[in-house]
Amino acid sequence: MRAALKTLSSETYDLLVVGAGIHGACAAWTAARLGLKTALIDAEDFGGATSANSLKVIHGGLRYLQHANFSRMRESICARRRFLALAPHCVRPQAFAVPTRGSGIRSRAAMRLALALNDAISFDRNRGLSPSHALPRGRVLDRAEARAIWPLLPETAYDGAAVWYDGLAHDTERLTLSFVFDAAARGATAANYVRATGRQEANGGVHIVSVREELDQHAFAIRARIVINAAGPWWRQWLALPAQPLVGAWNIIARKRFFGDVAVGLESARIHRDADAIVRRDTRNLFFVPWRDGTMMGTVYEPFTGDPSTYRPSAESIAAFIDEINAVLPGANLTPKDLTLLHIGVQPANPRGVSPEPDKHSEITEGPRGLFSIKGVKYTTGLTVGERAARLAARALGRSDQLPPDEPFRTPPDDGRDLRALAARAVRNEYAVHLTDLVLRRSGIGTFAPPDRETREALARWMGAELGWSDALREAELARLDAHMRRVAP
Numbered sequence: 066m067r068a069a070l071k072t073l074s075s076e077t078y079d080l081l082v083v084g085a086g087i088h089g090a091c092a093a094w095t096a097a098r099l100g101l102k103t104a105l106i107d108a109e110d111f112g113g114a115t116s117a118n119s120l121k122v123i124h125g126g127l128r129y130l131q132h133a134n135f136s137r138m139r140e141s142i143c144a145r146r147r148f149l150a151l152a153p154h155c156v157r158p159q160a161f162a163v164p165t166r167g168s169g170i171r172s173r174a175a176m177r178l179a180l181a182l183n184d185a186i187s188f189d190r191n192r193g194l195s196p197s198h199a200l201p202r203g204r205v206l207d208r209a210e211a212r213a214i215w216p217l218l219p220e221t222a223y224d225g226a227a228v229w230y231d232g233l234a235h236d237t238e239r240l241t242l243s244f245v246f247d248a249a250a251r252g253a254t255a256a257n258y259v260r261a262t263g264r265q266e267a268n269g270g271v272h273i274v275s276v277r278e279e280l281d282q283h284a285f286a287i288r289a290r291i292v293i294n295a296a297g298p299w300w301r302q303w304l305a306l307p308a309q310p311l312v313g314a315w316n317i318i319a320r321k322r323f324f325g326d327v328a329v330g331l332e333s334a335r336i337h338r339d340a341d342a343i344v345r346r347d348t349r350n351l352f353f354v355p356w357r358d359g360t361m362m363g364t365v366y367e368p369f370t371g372d373p374s375t376y377r378p379s380a381e382s383i384a385a386f387i388d389e390i391n392a393v394l395p396g397a398n399l400t401p402k403d404l405t406l407l408h409i410g411v412q413p414a415n416p417r418g419v420s421p422e423p424d425k426h427s428e429i430t431e432g433p434r435g436l437f438s439i440k441g442v443k444y445t446t447g448l449t450v451g452e453r454a455a456r457l458a459a460r461a462l463g464r465s466d467q468l469p470p471d472e473p474f475r476t477p478p479d480d481g482r483d484l485r486a487l488a489a490r491a492v493r494n495e496y497a498v499h500l501t502d503l504v505l506r507r508s509g510i511g512t513f514a515p516p517d518r519e520t521r522e523a524l525a526r527w528m529g530a531e532l533g534w535s536d537a538l539r540e541a542e543l544a545r546l547d548a549h550m551r552r553v554a555p
């Protein structure tokens with residue numbers, strides 16, 4: 066599939082998208098549907114960075130009710146419905162619950178009102194969805210009904226539960242890839258392991274983006290009339306712009322379930338230090354999201370400066386988070402031994418300064434002319450923000466930005482545990498280049514816990530057979546996978 070590289074260096078594109086996380090993948094997909102001649106490159110594998118490391122919640126923005134931000138809610142609700150319709154094989158409905166108590170904003174009466182408003186604002190949430198993917202209305206449970214959800218919580222911690230439904234992208238990796246593959250099926254040229262290293266402008270306003278092919282370090286240039294910069298936390302780095310503050314964010318994955326099949330948000334008290342070392346106490350929601358044979362827990366945010374590729378939470382932060390979980394849920398008895406992996410990502414920081422939360426708003430800025438940069442902060446709205454960027458590109462080119470109706474993606478064949486078939490499909494049809502691509506993103510085998518040695522070696526053997534790897538290359542690929550697993554080890 067690396068034949069695309071020849072095309073990249075010889076054509077002039079309407080649009081080049083740099084970065085294939087969810088924002089770039091959706092921008093390229095939209096551009097291809099608008100009939101633009103589109104190229105999409107990623108320095109590593111498609112969707113392998115922040116987009117593979119979220120809590121996987123495709124949410125309708127219930128939280129934005131607190132700020133009466135209805136337009137943001139509507140955007141999230143529409144994006145959620147479209148994800149559920151486009152990729153039912155990757156996204157499914159998920160029940161969420163929070164405890165109710167007292168007479169304030171967490172009371173049953175307040176939550177009943179919030180859920181009723183949420184249902185009213187999302188009146189069209191199920192339009193066009195199959196019954197298996199429709200989201201039921203929210204509801205408030207009394208204490209006796211709620212007991213079934215949280216047997217681990219002391220009875221004094223709740224007088225009921227508020228339950229609502231969102232989407233869970235149980236396979237975020239495949240979801241992001243689905244946009245890339247569909248864009249390619251519609252004529253876009255897509256290439257992973259091609260890194261943008263700079264940009265200049267030629268006469269006639271064409272952008273010349275210098276790139277480096279990461280496998281053989283071959284340098285060349287891609288010409289495009291418009292460039293969308295969707296490089297996530299690296300969005301300033303490849304343009305050599307001064308760095309801006311970032312936020313490191315992570316979840317822990319444990320081989321334990323605490324609330325059956327329900328995802329739960331609990332309020333936790335914590336001490337948090339800001340950059341000026343002022344200590345203050347505040348609360349945050351900890352989410353426990355059931356996934357595969359266990360639970361994702363998070364999300365922890367901390368200020369970060371430096372190259373996003375190098376971010377990893379410290380052992381102390383991980384230990385403190387385990388303590389925080391045991392404090393809020395004493396019955397959890399969580400220990401480091403229960404953890405299987407960390408999901409680690411980096412996001413743009415809040416420009417207002419020292420908040421440990423990422424920025425709340427996605428932005429698209431233009432400058433210089435014909436270069437649109439996306440600063441995206443949610444996987445959920447990656448669809449609408451990426452789409453908006455591509456429509457801006459179309460308008461800048463004097464082309465129509467009217468999109469055809471969405472069509473569901475093709476469901477990939479189910480290879481089950483047939484590792485040979487998995488490897489063949491990943492290499493021949495799905496742009497897999499390294500063993501990590503197969504283990505982490507084409508099969509998902511290594512995203513919940515590190516695969517055992519036998520599986521790793523079998524996958525390396527089958528992939529090597531497809532790509533003609535020598536023994537030395539196969540060993541190097543296994544070492545590369547091990548290095549990744551060490552980086553995300555708890």
Ligand SMILES: Cc1cc2nc3c(=O)[nH]c(=O)nc-3n(C[C@H](O)[C@H](O)[C@H](O)COP(=O)(O)OP(=O)(O)OC[C@H]3O[C@@H](n4cnc5c(N)ncnc54)[C@H](O)[C@@H]3O)c2cc1C
Pocket residue numbers: 083084085086087088089106107108109110111112113114115116117118119120121122123124259260261262295296297298299300303313314315316363364365408409410411412440441442443444445446447
């Ligand atoms: C721990 C965590 C939990 C989260 N939970 C949720 C959640 O539950 N729901 C939700 O909606 N959102 C969530 N988010 C936010 C969401 O994951 C991100 O906002 C989103 O994935 C960012 O996507 P992106 O496309 O902007 O960036 P990325 O996914 O990082 O993609 C950027 C891409 O650009 C590529 N790139 C970088 N430099 C170059 C270059 N020079 N040339 C070519 N390519 C380059 C990278 O390799 C990468 O693939 C969470 C985030 C984190 C970290």
